[in-house]
Amino acid sequence: MRTSFFSVAAAAALAFAGLGSAADADEWKSRSIYQVMIDRYAHDDGSTDTTCEMHLFCGGTWKGLKNKLDYIQDMGFTAVQISPIVKNMNDHTAVGDAYHGYWSVDNYALNDKFGTEQDFKDLVAELHKRDMLLMVDVVVNNMVQAFDNVVPPKIDFSKFNPFNDEKYFHPYCNVTQWENSTDYQNCWLYPYGVALADLATETKPVADELSKWVKGLVANYSIDGLRIDAAKHVNDAFLPQFVEASGVFAFGEVLTGVPKDMCRYQTLGLLPGMPNYLEYYPLNKAFNGGSLADVAKLRNDAASTCNDTLVLGSFIENHDMPRFANQNDDLALAKNAMTYILLNDGIPTVYQGQEQHFKGNGTPFNREPLWTSKYDKTAPLYTLTATLNKARNNAIKLSPEYLSKTSETLWVDVNHLCLKKGPAGSQIVFCINNKSSKGDSYESTVGGFKPNEKIVEVVGCKTSTTNSFGNVTMYMGNGEPKVYVLASSLTGTDICPQTTEDAPVKKKNGAGVLGVTGSVLLTAVIGWAAVFLA
Numbered sequence: 001m002r003t004s005f006f007s008v009a010a011a012a013a014l015a016f017a018g019l020g021s022a023a024d025a026d027e028w029k030s031r032s033i034y035q036v037m038i039d040r041y042a043h044d045d046g047s048t049d050t051t052c053e054m055h056l057f058c059g060g061t062w063k064g065l066k067n068k069l070d071y072i073q074d075m076g077f078t079a080v081q082i083s084p085i086v087k088n089m090n091d092h093t094a095v096g097d098a099y100h101g102y103w104s105v106d107n108y109a110l111n112d113k114f115g116t117e118q119d120f121k122d123l124v125a126e127l128h129k130r131d132m133l134l135m136v137d138v139v140v141n142n143m144v145q146a147f148d149n150v151v152p153p154k155i156d157f158s159k160f161n162p163f164n165d166e167k168y169f170h171p172y173c174n175v176t177q178w179e180n181s182t183d184y185q186n187c188w189l190y191p192y193g194v195a196l197a198d199l200a201t202e203t204k205p206v207a208d209e210l211s212k213w214v215k216g217l218v219a220n221y222s223i224d225g226l227r228i229d230a231a232k233h234v235n236d237a238f239l240p241q242f243v244e245a246s247g248v249f250a251f252g253e254v255l256t257g258v259p260k261d262m263c264r265y266q267t268l269g270l271l272p273g274m275p276n277y278l279e280y281y282p283l284n285k286a287f288n289g290g291s292l293a294d295v296a297k298l299r300n301d302a303a304s305t306c307n308d309t310l311v312l313g314s315f316i317e318n319h320d321m322p323r324f325a326n327q328n329d330d331l332a333l334a335k336n337a338m339t340y341i342l343l344n345d346g347i348p349t350v351y352q353g354q355e356q357h358f359k360g361n362g363t364p365f366n367r368e369p370l371w372t373s374k375y376d377k378t379a380p381l382y383t384l385t386a387t388l389n390k391a392r393n394n395a396i397k398l399s400p401e402y403l404s405k406t407s408e409t410l411w412v413d414v415n416h417l418c419l420k421k422g423p424a425g426s427q428i429v430f431c432i433n434n435k436s437s438k439g440d441s442y443e444s445t446v447g448g449f450k451p452n453e454k455i456v457e458v459v460g461c462k463t464s465t466t467n468s469f470g471n472v473t474m475y476m477g478n479g480e481p482k483v484y485v486l487a488s489s490l491t492g493t494d495i496c497p498q499t500t501e502d503a504p505v506k507k508k509n510g511a512g513v514l515g516v517t518g519s520v521l522l523t524a525v526i527g528w529a530a531v532f533l534a
């Protein structure tokens, strides 16, 4: 249910049906999110020829985003997450300007660097017209002022709205103990160039004011969901109160790779969802000298520690981490990572520029203006994303069970991970690998279907038929991912309008078909089966 479209009667009817806020989480589970940093997405006029300094404003706006929604929607995304919208400080600091929107000074004014209030409302209206949801990033941990590194910082609290008095803040201390929650929740984060004056969210006046504020923000602008920045750095009890007041679904940023540290936010009912930092680390590593078996292991750990992995946000890039291609720019690896993100359990979240294979390092270099790509819709990761989002959207349409059950692991070894997502009839069977574009050509096999079914591999648009055991022969090569669906499930879609019969991958130089001999294949299958059973 889209909250913004609720009439009072519809909301009451839903509450009566016993759904309420659960419907919000369920609606978000069906979505696929494209993450936008407003200053870096598009100019008002859509121009693509301007350059800019990465630590200063680059000129992207809400109107720019509104005018370029086709680019996002044509990739199959059904929701957009945007950087914070409230007024920030204007100071220039040693670490740059507030182009990213995270340096709030006035929660009750929109950020005029990104346009007028009407521009923002027009953006939201256009998203909703397209049946797309809007998630807005909000900052609750702190208010911000420039800082000359003289400790303790001298803050002019009168500049903040509404928290215009020292009494709303924790006394200054610098976070130093990252394992001590009192320290990382009550001390001030990141005291370099800016002072992040730390709000005392455990006090009633601060908690009540932030709850009142977010309720108004969501209602005034028809916001459908929130990302809560630095959620780990505010006290636990604040979070559920704040989320409840907002009335919408929220991802809270909990930056940890340790299942028990993240999952407690779910099992204690503190947050409805979190970006999936648990899988982020092993997934990243699997493509950088690690193993896909470690991803499978983490999946099991998370499944047994969290109570609902379906509501985590699957990602491999965001505005805080170095780009995937910064470490290894091999395109086949990026395709496998993208395939996993889009078809994994949970809510896919793709950060702008990932589809253009951007390569920036840590902040601010991971915030490249998207216009430098000229919004190229023929880029290989763009077209892959479009295909896989469409396949996912189609599977959800065919059976809501796609969203309510976690995927089944069909096969895993250090180089491969094959999962089956969704019930028979609308299942997606996919295999990622970490062999890179230099990967060898070989045949392998994966299950997940019934005997003698017609299937389509949608990345290459290849058709084949499952064997008498319901297995698919995979013709692997060049490290490409494989994604199989039933041919019958594609009726009425524009996925793979033209297909060819699947066949062994030819060597890149065209020197001939590189298959494997029967005995090599058999050995391979037995080897994999052993890993599978271990």
Ligand SMILES: *[C@@H]1O[C@H](CO)[C@@H](O)[C@H](O)[C@H]1NC(C)=O
Pocket (backbone or CB within 6 Å): 149, 151, 174, 175, 176, 191
């Ligand atoms: C904050 O602590 C870090 C060590 O964790 C130290 O490097 C930095 O200088 C401190 N900054 C201030 C302003 O105290």
Ligand SMILES: *[C@@H]1O[C@H](CO)[C@@H](O)[C@H](O)[C@H]1NC(C)=O
Pocket (backbone or CB within 6 Å): 173, 177, 180, 181, 182, 183, 187
């Ligand atoms: C945790 O941090 C707080 C605040 O900095 C400090 O008072 C407390 O002693 C620390 N606890 C431990 C166990 O070190």
Ligand SMILES: *[C@@H]1O[C@H](CO)[C@@H](O)[C@H](O)[C@H]1NC(C)=O
Pocket (backbone or CB within 6 Å): 107, 108, 213, 214, 216, 217, 220
């Ligand atoms: C929402 O609108 C109301 C009525 O105009 C206003 O009083 C309130 O401050 C607004 N809230 C926010 C967060 O903009």
Ligand SMILES: *[C@@H]1O[C@H](CO)[C@@H](O)[C@H](O)[C@H]1NC(C)=O
Pocket (backbone or CB within 6 Å): 266, 267, 268, 269, 307, 308
């Ligand atoms: C997860 O735990 C929370 C808090 O106990 C509970 O409200 C929620 O229903 C649980 N979800 C699932 C899928 O078990």
Ligand SMILES: *[C@@H]1O[C@H](CO)[C@@H](O)[C@H](O)[C@H]1NC(C)=O
Pocket (backbone or CB within 6 Å): 285, 286, 287, 288, 289, 290, 291, 292, 333, 414, 415, 434, 435, 436
């Ligand atoms: C893929 O996994 C293997 C086995 O763990 C590892 O040796 C290899 O370096 C990985 N490939 C990449 C590109 O990281």
Ligand SMILES: *[C@@H]1O[C@H](CO)[C@@H](O)[C@H](O)[C@H]1NC(C)=O
Pocket (backbone or CB within 6 Å): 410, 411, 445, 446, 447, 448, 469, 471, 525, 528, 529, 532
């Ligand atoms: C079918 O594929 C699975 C992997 O999903 C494999 O373990 C099994 O050996 C295959 N069976 C046959 C008969 O090919």
